[in-house]
Amino acid sequence: xxxxxxxxxxxxxxxxxxxxxxAALLALNYWLxxxxxxxxxxxxxxxxxxxxxxxxxxxxxxxxVKLRSVDIDAxxxxxxxxxxxxGTAGASxxxxxxxxxxxxxxxxxxxxxxxxxxxxxxxxxxRISQDRLHERIALTGRQDELKELADTFDxxxxxxxxxxxxxxxxxADAAHDLRTPLAIVRSGxxxxxxxxxxxxxxxxxxxxxxxxxxxxxxxxxxxLLALARSDSGVIATEPYDLATAAAAAVSGADExxxxxxxxxxxxxxxxxxxxxxxxxxxLVGNLVDNAVRHNHDxxxxxxxxxxxxxxxxxxxxxxxxxxxxAAVDRLFEPFQRLVSGRAAGAxxxxxxLAIVRSxxxxxxxxxxxxxNADGGLTVAVTLPVYxxx
Numbered sequence: 001x002x003x004x005x006x007x008x009x010x011x012x013x014x015x016x017x018x019x020x021x022x023a024a025l026l027a028l029n030y031w032l033x034x035x036x037x038x039x040x041x042x043x044x045x046x047x048x049x050x051x052x053x054x055x056x057x058x059x060x061x062x063x064x065v066k067l068r069s070v071d072i073d074a075x076x077x078x079x080x081x082x083x084x085x086x087g088t089a090g091a092s093x094x095x096x097x098x099x100x101x102x103x104x105x106x107x108x109x110x111x112x113x114x115x116x117x118x119x120x121x122x123x124x125x126x127r128i129s130q131d132r133l134h135e136r137i138a139l140t141g142r143q144d145e146l147k148e149l150a151d152t153f154d155x156x157x158x159x160x161x162x163x164x165x166x167x168x169x170x171x172a173d174a175a176h177d178l179r180t181p182l183a184i185v186r187s188g189x190x191x192x193x194x195x196x197x198x199x200x201x202x203x204x205x206x207x208x209x210x211x212x213x214x215x216x217x218x219x220x221x222x223x224l225l226a227l228a229r230s231d232s233g234v235i236a237t238e239p240y241d242l243a244t245a246a247a248a249a250v251s252g253a254d255e256x257x258x259x260x261x262x263x264x265x266x267x268x269x270x271x272x273x274x275x276x277x278x279x280x281x282x283l284v285g286n287l288v289d290n291a292v293r294h295n296h297d298x299x300x301x302x303x304x305x306x307x308x309x310x311x312x313x314x315x316x317x318x319x320x321x322x323x324x325x326a327a328v329d330r331l332f333e334p335f336q337r338l339v340s341g342r343a344a345g346a347x348x349x350x351x352x353l354a355i356v357r358s359x360x361x362x363x364x365x366x367x368x369x370x371x372n373a374d375g376g377l378t379v380a381v382t383l384p385v386y387x388x389x
Contacts, residue, residue, distance in 0.1 A: 006111075006115060006118075007108070007111045007112055007115055010107070010111040010114070010115070011104060011107040011108045011111050012107075014103065014107035014110065014111065015100060015103040015104045015107045018099065018100075018103040018107070019096065019099065019100045019103060022095075022096055022099045023096055026092040026095070026096060029088075029092070030085070030088060030089060030092065033084070033085065033088055034085060037081045037084065037085070038081065114146075117139055117141075117146040117147070117150060118146065120137060120139065120150075121137055121139075121149070121150055121153060124136070124137045125153075128157060133157055133160055133161035133164060134161065135157070136154045136157065136158075137150040137153060137154055138150075138154065139151070178217060178221075180213075180216075181213035181214065181216045181217040182213070182217065184209060184210075184212075184213040185209075185210050185213050185214065188206045188209050188210060188213075189206065189210070191206075192206045236275070236276040236277070236278075237274050237275060237276070238274065238275070238276070238277055239272060239273075239274055239386050240272070240273055240274070240275060240277045240280050240386075241270055241271060241272050241273075242271035242272075242273060242280065242284060242305045242312055242314045242383070243268040243269060243270055243271050243305045245277075245280050245281045245283070245284040245285070245314075246266065246268050246284050246288070246303050246305050246314060247266070247268055248281060248284075248285070249281070249284045249285040249287070249288040249289070249303075250264060250266055250288055250303055252285065252288075253288050253289055253292045256289075256292050256293070257292050257301065260292065260295060260296075260297050260298075260299070261297050261298045261299075262292060262295055262298070262299050262300060262301055263299075263300040263301070264300070264301045264302075264303070265300070265301070265302050265303070266302075266303045266304075267302075267303070267304045267305070267306075268303070268304075268305050269304075269305055269306040269307070270305075270306075270307065271305040271306055271307050271312035271313060271314060271385075272307070272312060272385060272386035273312045273363070273383045273384065273385065273386050274384070274386045275363045275383070276362075276363075279359045279362070279363075280359070280363075282355060282359065283314075283355075283356050283359040283360065283381065284314055286352040286353070286355055286356050287314070287316040287352075287356060287379055287381070288301070288303060288316060289352060290316075290352045290353060290356075290379075291303075291316050291317070291318035291376075291377075291379075292318070294318070294320050294321075294376075294377070295318050295319055295320045295376070296319065296320055296321065296375075299318065299319035299320060299376070300318065300319050301316070301317070301318045301319075302315075302316070302317040302318070303315075303316050304316075304317075307385050310384070310385050311382040311383065311384065311385055312382065312383045312384070312385045312386070313380060313381070313382050314380075314381050315378065315379070315380040315381075316378070316379050317372065317376065317377075317378040317379075318376045318377060319372070319374070319375055319376040320375050320376035320377065321375055321376075322371070322375045323371040323375075323376070323377055324371070325371055328369045328370075328371060328377075331353050331369065331377075332353045332354055332356075332357045332367075332369070333354060334351055334354040353369075353379075356379075356381070360381055360383070363383050363384075364383070364384060365381060365382055365383035365384070366381070366382050367379065367380070367381050367382075368380050
């Protein structure tokens with residue numbers, strides 16, 4: 001069953017309000033007229049008529065004639081009053097009917113003009129699709145509720161356009177990065193199989209390259225799974241200390257830090273939080289790994305954990321190449337790397353900081369990244385502190 005349109009409903013409401021208001025005004029006018037005719041306007045012969053009737057005149061006398069004349073005039077005045085009230089009521093009814101008809105027509109036109117921006121919004125919404133997210137309503141005119149609705153819709157479409165563009169870039173970059181190790185594996189095996197005679201050493205070298213490539217693909221798939229898990233928002237909630245996660249992350253990165261000659265310093269104080277221990281380990285581990293890999297030989301890494309103002313904090317600072325402030329936000333996008341000597345190594349998947357940001361958001365935290373004046377980056381993560389001392 002099709003329901004009445006908003007325009008029709010607004011028209012009926014406007015018309016009802018107009019008719020009720022007009023009817024109330026006419027009723028007030030009728031009452032004032034009645035009050036004036038019967039209370040404020042007095043018959044000038046009324047007192048005389050009472051005195052004459054008190055005299056008990058004889059039939060046929062001049063007084064009796066005057067009395068009959070006064071009675072006739074009083075009857076005429078009463079009839080005139082009734083006619084005036086009936087005429088006023090009839091004219092009011094006709095006027096009310098005309099007002100109702102005119103009100104319906106005017107209300108229909110006014111409602112249509114008021115709802116015109118909604119029709120524009122509806123038409124634009126029907127045109128917008130995944131491939132036409134560039135369109136906007138761009139409603140003009142004064143700032144009112146309808147324009148605010150249209151502007152909000154435009155902002156929402158803008159966010160959707162950015163999200164779809166980011167998704168397309170993510171899929172393309174993921175496909176490209178996953179294709180690289182697979183291409184290494186395939187080309188290595190094809191070359192080896194094409195040889196008529198292959199020595200065990202050649203097969204061992206090929207196997208090493210295959211293992212390295214598959215390990216890189218495995219790390220990337222693990223990163224994608226962690227990113228999907230944190231983005232889903234369905235995480236465990238357990239007491240955990242970020243200092244424990246930081247100690248494990250530093251211990252796991254010792255070998256790589258020693259090869260690069262990095263000086264790693266730690267100030268690990270209790271930082272209790274509530275969250276998913278696996279994801280929190282991944283969060284701190286990615287920060288430390290990122291600081292170690294995106295560094296220069298003989299550099300330094302500083303890891304600090306603690307709490308304050310009801311927040312648990314973990315901060316990781318490192319030396320390294322200078323990072324333009326405008327490029328910091330891009331580092332948190334998947335598969336976005338800055339050009340540097342160590343950034344594009346085989347152990348880098350391009351998902352480290354993207355996973356960190358997703359995990360932080362899943363735990364209702366905040367993350368900030370600030371380039372250091374002498375090169376490198378400082379990344380600080382704050383999470384709600386867990387309710388124990």
